[in-house]
Amino acid sequence: MANIQDKSESEWVRVLSEDGWTFIVPRKVAVASGTLKNTLSTGFAEAEAATCHVPHRGAIVEKVMEYLSYKTLYESAGPKEDIPEFSERIQPELALELLMAADYLET
Amino acid sequence: MLPQELVFTVDGEQAQSTATTSRILPLAHYCHRSESRLTKPALAYQALSAILTHIDSFTGFGSLPHHLVEPILQQCSAEALERFEENTPALASLTQDCWRNLCERQFTQDVASILAGDRSPPDDWRSYYFTLQARQQQRFEELGSKIRGQRQEAEDRKKERQIVYTDPVIRRGRGGVGRPSTLIEKTRKESMKIQRSVYGSSRSPFLTPAKPARPRPETRPVKPPPIAGMGMMSMPRPAKIARTEPTPPSGSSASPPPPQSSPPPFSPALSLSPTKIKRDPMSSLFMPKHKAHSQRPVPVAVKKS
Numbered sequence: 459m460a461n462i463q464d465k466s467e468s469e470w471v472r473v474l475s476e477d478g479w480t481f482i483v484p485r486k487v488a489v490a491s492g493t494l495k496n497t498l499s500t501g502f503a504e505a506e507a508a509t510c511h512v513p514h515r516g517a518i519v520e521k522v523m524e525y526l527s528y529k530t531l532y533e534s535a536g537p538k539e540d541i542p543e544f545s546e547r548i549q550p551e552l553a554l555e556l557l558m559a560a561d562y563l564e565t
Numbered sequence: 566m567l568p569q570e571l572v573f574t575v576d577g578e579q580a581q582s583t584a585t586t587s588r589i590l591p592l593a594h595y596c597h598r599s600e601s602r603l604t605k606p607a608l609a610y611q612a613l614s615a616i617l618t619h620i621d622s623f624t625g626f627g628s629l630p631h632h633l634v635e636p637i638l639q640q641c642s643a644e645a646l647e648r649f650e651e652n653t654p655a656l657a658s659l660t661q662d663c664w665r666n667l668c669e670r671q672f673t674q675d676v677a678s679i680l681a682g683d684r685s686p687p688d689d690w691r692s693y694y695f696t697l698q699a700r701q702q703q704r705f706e707e708l709g710s711k712i713r714g715q716r717q718e719a720e721d722r723k724k725e726r727q728i729v730y731t732d733p734v735i736r737r738g739r740g741g742v743g744r745p746s747t748l749i750e751k752t753r754k755e756s757m758k759i760q761r762s763v764y765g766s767s768r769s770p771f772l773t774p775a776k777p778a779r780p781r782p783e784t785r786p787v788k789p790p791p792i793a794g795m796g797m798m799s800m801p802r803p804a805k806i807a808r809t810e811p812t813p814p815s816g817s818s819a820s821p822p823p824p825q826s827s828p829p830p831f832s833p834a835l836s837l838s839p840t841k842i843k844r845d846p847m848s849s850l851f852m853p854k855h856k857a858h859s860q861r862p863v864p865v866a867v868k869k870s
Contacts, residue, residue: 525608545611550619553612554626557633560608 471498472509473523479516481523490526490533492564514559521552522559529565613637620645625652631659638663643694664690672697763846 471488473481488510489495497504504510512519525544532541548556616623617640626634626649638646638660646663650656668676668690675697678684687693 522608525611544608545614548611548615550615550622553615553619554623554629557609557612557616558629560612561630561633563608565608 468508470508472507473519474509474511475516475519476511476513477515479519481519483523483526484530487523487526487530490529490565491522494563512559512563514555514562518552518555518559521548521556522563522565525560525565624648635659639666643667643698661690664694668694668697672701675700 469484470482471485471494473483473488473494475481485498485508489498494510497510498508499505512522514522524547528544532539535541613636616637620637620641623645626637634656638649638656639662641649641663646660646667650660665686669680672694679686
């Protein structure tokens with residue numbers, strides 16, 4: 459139990475894509491996704507290893523992580539702070555797969 | 566492996582909605598709100614916006630689930646919808662609502678009676694859309710031709726009312742001829758023609774060097790030839806003309822005067838015998854309208870003392 463608590467308190471988690479890419483992100487960034495939050499909070503192996511598998515290719519997972527970081531950064535932004543648009547960072551060729559990934563990860 | 570639930574937050578509280586293939590969530594449901602800031606679009610909404618922005622670049626949706634394709638199709642134009650149906654025939658079952666929405670948006674008046682319930686809806690909204698489109702095209706063409714006809718008529722009426730200048734009016738008055746140069750040229754041409762016809766083409770009493778005078782029979786009448794194009798001018802018929810050729814001045818080199826556009830003035834080199842010349846034959850051929858304003862030189866009679 460202490461181990462699980464220790465591991466759940468670790469600041470970093472690993473997100474693995476289907477083509478072998480690994481993304482190490484802060485826990486608070488990963489839990490911005492509903493699916494990843496559920497995966498990391500349960501008592502499964504993924505939670506113990508602080509590792510999540512996402513069934514999408516590396517380019518898509520990278521874009522999702524980028525969005526989760528953006529969301530975490532500007533979530534607590536004040537009303538006067540200028541927040542850039544994330545839509546400008548979405549390439550049209552990734553849009554369809556990104557939509558599927560966003561639907562899967564509940565972001 | 567797709568989730569059966571789509572979780573989003575509304576005003577700080579979590580709400581759960583079941584997303585199945587039968588229930589299609591509108592686009593707005595992909596937005597989520599946090600406690601601190603309102604309306605922070607979710608990644609799914611942003612991806613949908615990116616797809617709709619570049620919808621003309623897409624030919625199909627690959628393995629995208631139907632509940633994600635429907636919001637895209639709802640926002641498509643007729644051309645895009647046709648293209649997707651062509652590439653993915655399985656989409657035809659999903660597009661009837663989309664064609665109906667297109668008809669409602671673009672042909673509101675034609676569809677109003679169907680929506681009000683006065684008429685039964687068509688079996689195939691797709692073919693109905695193209696029928697309405699063809700009708701609209703025909704209406705536009707009729708209107709266009711009508712407007713063109715009206716514009717043409719207005720232009721024709723405008724042209725009829727315009728003042729058109731044809732030939733300028735030549736004024737004949739005391740002040741002189743409207744175009745003196747033209748009249749002089751005409752006169753010169755006529756006189757040249759008459760001279761040629763009367764005296765021969767190579768000879769002219771004024772332009773050639775003087776030769777010994779040779780009296781001509783007085784009974785011989787001189788008839789000027791009819792001048793072409795000058796039907797309005799009536800040439801007086803000379804009765805008898807006594808013609809004498811000019812004698813060259815003694816002691817002076819015979820130099821013909823330079824060619825002139827107007828009848829040459831009376832030069833001292835071409836002195837005529839005062840006793841023989843009684844009447845200038847040209848005077849009978851050319852009668853100016855207003856003798857007082859005639860531009861012909863008046864021969865000076867030299868009297869022997």
